[in-house]
Amino acid sequence: MLLKTKLKPATWLFTAFFVGRFISASFWGIFIDKYGRKSGLLLVLVLLTVCTFLLGLSFNFYYALIIRFLSGLCNGLSIIEKTLSTEICPEDMKPWSISVTNTIWSLGMTIGPFIGSSLYNLFPSLPMFASSLAVCLIGCVLIALSAVYFEETLDRNNISVTSIYKKANEIEETTSDIESPSVAKIPLDVAVKPNSGGIYEMLDILKLPNVLRIIIIFSTNTFYAAVLVSLIPFWIASNYEDGGLGFKHHDISDIFIYLTLPQLVLQIILYPIVQKRRGDFWLITRGHCAHIPLFFFLPFAHVFGKNSFTIQKAWITFWLFIRNLASFMNFAVLQRYGNDVISSQKRGKMNGIQITFSSFFQIVGTFLGGWLLSWSETNQLSYPFDYHFDFLLMCIVTMIALTIIYQLKFVNDERTNKLVSENNINDAENFELIDRK
Numbered sequence: 001m002l003l004k005t006k007l008k009p010a011t012w013l014f015t016a017f018f019v020g021r022f023i024s025a026s027f028w029g030i031f032i033d034k035y036g037r038k039s040g041l042l043l044v045l046v047l048l049t050v051c052t053f054l055l056g057l058s059f060n061f062y063y064a065l066i067i068r069f070l071s072g073l074c075n076g077l078s079i080i081e082k083t084l085s086t087e088i089c090p091e092d093m094k095p096w097s098i099s100v101t102n103t104i105w106s107l108g109m110t111i112g113p114f115i116g117s118s119l120y121n122l123f124p125s126l127p128m129f130a131s132s133l134a135v136c137l138i139g140c141v142l143i144a145l146s147a148v149y150f151e152e153t154l155d156r157n158n159i160s161v162t163s164i165y166k167k168a169n170e171i172e173e174t175t176s177d178i179e180s181p182s183v184a185k186i187p188l189d190v191a192v193k194p195n196s197g198g199i200y201e202m203l204d205i206l207k208l209p210n211v212l213r214i215i216i217i218f219s220t221n222t223f224y225a226a227v228l229v230s231l232i233p234f235w236i237a238s239n240y241e242d243g244g245l246g247f248k249h250h251d252i253s254d255i256f257i258y259l260t261l262p263q264l265v266l267q268i269i270l271y272p273i274v275q276k277r278r279g280d281f282w283l284i285t286r287g288h289c290a291h292i293p294l295f296f297f298l299p300f301a302h303v304f305g306k307n308s309f310t311i312q313k314a315w316i317t318f319w320l321f322i323r324n325l326a327s328f329m330n331f332a333v334l335q336r337y338g339n340d341v342i343s344s345q346k347r348g349k350m351n352g353i354q355i356t357f358s359s360f361f362q363i364v365g366t367f368l369g370g371w372l373l374s375w376s377e378t379n380q381l382s383y384p385f386d387y388h389f390d391f392l393l394m395c396i397v398t399m400i401a402l403t404i405i406y407q408l409k410f411v412n413d414e415r416t417n418k419l420v421s422e423n424n425i426n427d428a429e430n431f432e433l434i435d436r437k
Helices: 009-035 037-056 061-074 077-084 091-119 127-151 162-167 198-207 211-238 247-280 281-303 308-338 345-380 391-405 422-430
Strands: none
Touching: 009 037, 009 061, 009 211, 009 345, 037 061, 037 127, 037 345, 061 127, 061 247, 077 091, 077 162, 091 247, 091 308, 162 211, 198 281, 198 345, 211 281, 211 308, 211 345, 211 391, 247 281, 247 308, 281 391, 308 345, 345 391, 391 422
């Protein structure tokens, strides 16, 4: 029966995008490390604007599927954003930078569907053309602003900002005024080895302390984010008799409207404050722990009874609000950790590898979410193999992620909350490495 379950067309469109991004993510990481962040940003914005315009000309499902694949292939924005988030500001401003950029991203994810639904079918022969044209206009504005105001942040001298902060006060002035102070102040024991290039450099990056663990944790988060994207709207709209809630489309829109503004305000204000007081490790462990009761209790909205929209809306809104804040904390910490454990010249490649891994899990998650939902609605099995099954599976994935989090290695100064990284790997023998337990 499981093999006979049909996937919804929207699931294929979601998946096509992630397949394209899976193929190209590592390329974009290599590109921005070689040619610079600005060149990569401008090229990606141009390509995505063109793809968006072409999507508006969709005349059938297969055409739209191909354009979605090409959009994923051209989409290096997430890699560039993750790389830039901690390069554009000094150390003490990094939490604010991550908070602002991720909040703007979340706002865009809310405004985008609003624009799409408002302008949909304005031209009956091309129902998506008007909304695509509006997004293209936004893309053109971003291209112009990036070309004029964006400054390159790639450190072409392989100098780690973290290493400079750490060692600047420990070394003596040994060069004349005509020598480059940035190069002269780099101690030999933290110098980054020359790039070997190709697949071997990618494998070397995975061998660095904590890098593979961070990639796995990030991928598990994107996995259940993809599951929820393909699961929540369809489950809410499914027939009550099949385990869904029987909501109408406007009821689903109301839920996401209730979530948006409070979530954006809280995440942009709370994360920098809590990060400064409690540290990133505290945030990421609490963020994952919050997901376990969320996934367990969310499907119990069904037991409130058919047509009890007020209670069901309140229940779903509450748990999705907790989910969004917890997810924001997880991704914000992983974004900072990911950039801190690698040098500037390899940061794009590391983020490219991370997005490659996560895209694979998003492909699996998108298929799995829609597939298992359809299966649970038709299998006639009892708990836990009914409509609860997808959610219980996410509890297990979260516990796996927590296990890997507690395997991260930190230097022995608890107050700094610093991971063992490429920048201090040669100093690691002078530190007592510890597990956070």
